[in-house]
Amino acid sequence: MLRNRPEHTNDLEFRVIGDMAIPGIFDDEAQGVDAIIHIASVSLAGWYLSRRYESAYSWCFPQPVVVDGEENERVVLIPTIEGTKSVFSAAKKHSTVKRVVLTSSIAAIFDPDRLNDGSLTLTSKDWCSITYQEAKEGGQTFDAYRGAKKFAELAAWEFIQKEAPHFDLVTLCPSVCFGPVVHPVSEPSGLNISSHTLWEVVSGADPLPYFGLTAFVDVRDVALAHVEAVLRPEVGGQRFIINSPERFSYQLLADMLRKEFAWAREEVTKGNEGEPVPEQAELDGETGANALGLHYRGLKSCILETATQLREMYRT
Numbered sequence: 001m002l003r004n005r006p007e008h009t010n011d012l013e014f015r016v017i018g019d020m021a022i023p024g025i026f027d028d029e030a031q032g033v034d035a036i037i038h039i040a041s042v043s044l045a046g047w048y049l050s051r052r053y054e055s056a057y058s059w060c061f062p063q064p065v066v067v068d069g070e071e072n073e074r075v076v077l078i079p080t081i082e083g084t085k086s087v088f089s090a091a092k093k094h095s096t097v098k099r100v101v102l103t104s105s106i107a108a109i110f111d112p113d114r115l116n117d118g119s120l121t122l123t124s125k126d127w128c129s130i131t132y133q134e135a136k137e138g139g140q141t142f143d144a145y146r147g148a149k150k151f152a153e154l155a156a157w158e159f160i161q162k163e164a165p166h167f168d169l170v171t172l173c174p175s176v177c178f179g180p181v182v183h184p185v186s187e188p189s190g191l192n193i194s195s196h197t198l199w200e201v202v203s204g205a206d207p208l209p210y211f212g213l214t215a216f217v218d219v220r221d222v223a224l225a226h227v228e229a230v231l232r233p234e235v236g237g238q239r240f241i242i243n244s245p246e247r248f249s250y251q252l253l254a255d256m257l258r259k260e261f262a263w264a265r266e267e268v269t270k271g272n273e274g275e276p277v278p279e280q281a282e283l284d285g286e287t288g289a290n291a292l293g294l295h296y297r298g299l300k301s302c303i304l305e306t307a308t309q310l311r312e313m314y315r316t
Contacts, residue, residue, distance in 0.1 A: 001014065020079065020087075022086065024086070024089070025086050026090035030094045031094055032094070038083075042075060042083075042148065072147075084152040084153075091167055092166075099236060100169050101171075101226055104172060105145075105174065106175045106215060106283060108153055109126050109128060111129050115280050121281065121283075122283050153171055175213075175216060176217070176248075177218070177222055178198065181306075181310070198306060201257070202257070202311055203314075203315075208251055215247065215283050216248045221294055224294060225292050240287060243285030244285060246298065247280070248303075249275070251271050253303050254268050254270070256300055257304070
């Protein structure tokens with residue numbers, strides 16, 4: 001990261017801390033810090049890639065870890081929840097910390113069986129109904145992801161309520177992120193899931209990938225939301241969905257690419273050209289945008305820019 005940003009050498013520092021679930025692991029790192037943005041969590045890379053066509057719901061999140069369903073608690077739930085607790089414990093020990101911003105997810109907001117209700121609007125007041133036991137024993141590994149995000153965020157709010165610390169909390173629940181890659185990734189296999197799946201479309205996957213969720217946000221808007229959540233005093237104690245009003249399907253992305261680029265008309269699978277994006281429940285991203293001063297980037301420009309970058313990176 002620093003090699004690719006030499007102009008920021010004096011502004012960025014990276015430290016490897018090891019297992020984030022170990023009590024006290026963040027204590028030294030929080031010393032002298034004004035604010036903490038806690039993004040890290042354990043999630044589920046390979047499940048989507050290996051089971052994409054086997055499930056009515058094939059989910060796609062930035063997910064770097066492959067786990068077996070029987071290991072949901074050990075590999076996903078405990079590290080994510082305990083890691084969050086470690087961050088808050090460290091923050092409480094240092095009076096300089098004024099705010100913690102926690103990256104949650106829309107996975108903590110919705111239930112899959114309600115998603116296709118087009119008359120429904122989900123807001124930051126909504127929580128998925130999954131129980132800890134269901135997340136632990138769920139037949140789909142995505143259950144563990146939903147549970148981890150839900151119960152880690154609940155642990156954060158519980159800490160604020162019970163401990164009444166000197167800092168406040170903002171939580172952000174982004175939808176499915178697309179956007180340019182800013183860190184060096186030598187092979188497509190090293191990409192996160194959303195970027196990897198877009199690369200599959202760019203490189204001619206047939207059939208086109210299926211996806212059970214149509215909500216979209218540009219990753220740069222998510223990044224800006226985190227910064228603004230730190231800088232704006234008035235948003236303390238609030239929870240926001242970060243989600244563009246536009247929707248996507250991989251068929252729509254293929255249509256965009258084929259219409260815009262000559263190479264795509266030769267290389268990108270046509271599929272069911274013009275097929276409408278499925279109607280789903282609305283996700284209220286407007287409240288977060290207004291509070292944080294966001295102007296969501298458009299889907300088309302995001303996808304065209306990202307696809308062009310991926311092709312330049314990996315097309316030989």
